[in-house]
């Protein structure tokens with residue numbers, strides 16, 4: 001009687017409680033089953049197939065490769081591997097099945113992409129990539145080789161503070177102006193030499209060059225050209241970027257799928273080590289003929305002074 005007055009259905013019935021428990025367990029199991037069929041452990045959709053990449057960002061180290069990868073993966077028709085697999089340089093022995101297993105799942109209509117900047121300077125990489133697929137689209141982000149070398153050195157110094165100075169490492173004989181081309185930070189910037197190995201396997205039309213400088217001043221413009229090259233609609237536009245004054249770089253705006261605005265991490269956009277201006281001039285002179293040959297080969301003037 002008291003229960004009726006209070007508007008309750010009555011004391012809990014054992015049968016009703018059992019039914020409730022059953023319904024609850026059933027709904028939990030269904031959620032679990034749906035989740036494990038449709039989602040990966042990180043919650044991302046499990047739809048589609050793991051495929052070998054159809055496009056690669058092959059270089060160059062410190063050119064702006066992370067920015068291109070993070071920007072292009074905003075596109076709904078692109079799925080990218082977040083880490084650098086180093087397959088075509090360090091891990092080739094593990095085989096293509098291992099490489100494929102690292103890739104994100106994609107639908108038929110989506111492009112699989114990865115970036116490993118050291119591929120550009122790896123002698124065997126063009127042949128190995130060609131053997132995977134002669135249709136692979138290649139993206140190279142290039143930047144003034146002098147600034148690139150300083151960026152590279154700044155990164156190494158942040159990990160190994162005891163290394164010799166940039167000025168010391170750059171020359172075999174500074175008085176004679178003999179640049180040490182065996183030092184990786186210098187060698188990577190001799191773009192045209194590396195490009196020649198790629199051109200033995202891939203036509204120029206299959207290689208897209210992104211200007212690392214324009215990527216900072218006009219990210220939407222550069223990404224527009226990347227989307228055209230990949231043959232996907234121009235989804236990434238000005239609307240996706242804002243200039244973050246604190247970072248000093250363009251960052252991604254918040255969107256429906258990414259609720260926070262996103263800048264690249266602290267290791268991108270470091271303050272560079274101060275270098276003797278005379279050494280900078282010497283390196284500019286050193287790179288000039290390589291740059292000119294590079295512009296002629298790719299048919300673009302990057303205006304590196």
Ligand SMILES: Nc1ncnc2c1ncn2[C@@H]1O[C@H](COP(=O)(O)OS(=O)(=O)O)[C@@H](OP(=O)(O)O)[C@H]1O
Nearest residue numbers: 061062063064065066067151249250264268269270
């Ligand atoms: N939007 C945005 N935000 C931050 N940084 C940007 C951006 N666009 C280009 N860059 C430039 O990218 C440089 C790092 O290049 P990478 O990503 O190729 O480096 S790495 O090879 O993967 O280590 C990094 O070099 P440093 O400035 O020398 O750190 C940046 O100048």
